[in-house]
Amino acid sequence: xxxxxxxxxxxxxxxxxxxxxxxxxxxxxxxxxxxxxxxxxxxxxxxxxxxxxxxxxxxxxxxxxxxxxxxxxxxxxxxxxxxxxxxxxxxxxxxxxxxxxxxxxxxxxxxxxxxxxxxxxxxxxxxxxxxxxxxxxxxxxxxxxxxxxxxxxxxxxxxxxxxxxxxxxxxxxxxxxxxxxxxxxxxxxxxxxxxxxxxxxxxxxxxxxxxxxxxxxxxxxxxxxxxxxxxxxxxxxxxxxxxxxxxxxxxxxxxxxxxxxxxxxxxxxxxxxxxxxxxxxxxxxx
Numbered sequence: 001x002x003x004x005x006x007x008x009x010x011x012x013x014x015x016x017x018x019x020x021x022x023x024x025x026x027x028x029x030x031x032x033x034x035x036x037x038x039x040x041x042x043x044x045x046x047x048x049x050x051x052x053x054x055x056x057x058x059x060x061x062x063x064x065x066x067x068x069x070x071x072x073x074x075x076x077x078x079x080x081x082x083x084x085x086x087x088x089x090x091x092x093x094x095x096x097x098x099x100x101x102x103x104x105x106x107x108x109x110x111x112x113x114x115x116x117x118x119x120x121x122x123x124x125x126x127x128x129x130x131x132x133x134x135x136x137x138x139x140x141x142x143x144x145x146x147x148x149x150x151x152x153x154x155x156x157x158x159x160x161x162x163x164x165x166x167x168x169x170x171x172x173x174x175x176x177x178x179x180x181x182x183x184x185x186x187x188x189x190x191x192x193x194x195x196x197x198x199x200x201x202x203x204x205x206x207x208x209x210x211x212x213x214x215x216x217x218x219x220x221x222x223x224x225x226x227x228x229x230x231x232x233x234x235x236x237x238x239x240x241x242x243x244x245x246x247x248x249x250x251x252x253x254x255x256x257x258x259x260x261x262x263x264x265x266x267x268x269x270x271x272x273x274x275x276x277x278x279x280x281x282x283x284x285x286x
Contacts, residue, residue: 028232030090034064036224038149040119041210041263045070051269053141054114060103060130060146061121065091071117072096079113081106104129108137115143122146122266123188127195135201138270144202146192147265150185153221154257160249161242165230168238185264192266202268210263218250221257 045067049055055076059068062080064087071078072095080098082088088098099106103125116134118125134144152158193205216224222243225231231239250256 028086029226030064030087032223033087033227034066034090034094036220036227037064037066037120038214038224038261040067040070040147041212042070044147044208044210044263044265045074047208048115048117048143048145048265048267049074049076051267052114052143053139056113057115057117058113058134058137059096060116060118060134061124062091062096062098063087063119063121065094065096065098067117067119068096069094076115079111103133106133112137112139113142114139115145117144118146120148122148122192127191128198131192131195131199131202135199135270140270140272142270143267144196144270145265145267147208147263147267148185148188150181150262150264151259152181153259154253156249156253157221157246157257160245161225164242164245168241169230169234182262185262189264189266193268196266196268201271203271205266205268208265208267210265211260212263213258213260215256215258217256218247221250222247 049071057068057071057076057078059065059071059078059080062068062078062082063084065080068078068080068091078096080088080091080096081101081103082091082098083100083102085100088100091098101107116138122130131144138144153161189207193207196202196205225243225246226239231242234242
């Protein structure tokens with residue numbers, strides 16, 4: 001969700017991967033999630049496939065299977081892992097094989113892959129433990145690619161959301177008073193890259209960027225908002241208050257808007273370094 005600059009200091013927030021209630025809240029309405037969430041640029045999928053030694057893909061935090069189906073369409077065999085059984089069941093109905101677990105606790109049972117990918121999901125994974133786990137299941141030369149969308153709606157829409165959300169959920173781990181979204185995501189990808197480096201089994205991580213845009217009507221944007229982590233757990237009356245405020249703001253700017261998106265990926269190839277079983281590259285207590 002967009003972030004709004006403010007001179008006020010933000011309260012301390014937990015690491016996203018520790019906010020398990022929010023991380024596992026998206027299955028409240030998987031049909032809406034799958035319909036409303038944007039797909040990933042074809043160029044991103046094609047680049048990942050071209051940079052891997054084969055076509056066996058593990059999709060971490062696969063959700064309803066949005067990116068899994070895109071990789072399947074590109075000729076890949078995809079296994080999904082997701083902690084939410086409701087999301088997994090929806091993905092299975094669309095033809096995606098899914099196992100229910102957090103990635104850190106998931107048992108690969110000796111299986112290996114050419115690529116480990118995560119779309120809009122790696123921030124829910126411990127960055128060091130996740131990278132170490134990915135290294136253990138990747139074949140030599142295989143690729144870890146974690147990616148997410150960066151976006152900010154028009155200022156009146158973002159400001160209406162921030163004001164309403166702060167009123168109804170002042171203690172939420174979603175920080176609407178942070179710096180602009182691109183800065184937040186740059187920090188997120190720096191964190192992912194640090195985790196990849198600490199795993200000690202990858203080449204130097206790189207960042208890929210893809211720019212595109214999508215038009216939203218008022219109803220389409222409100223539908224998307226309903227699937228975001230800060231709103232999935234709100235009581236109906238509080239959710240209605242936020243959506244009403246945002247809906248009024250969209251109406252006042254003409255009933256819709258075209259949203260510029262940037263999809264960013266942090267990615268690295270599995271090197272030839274040995275990776276021990278267990279918590280390789282993970283500090284005690286993680």
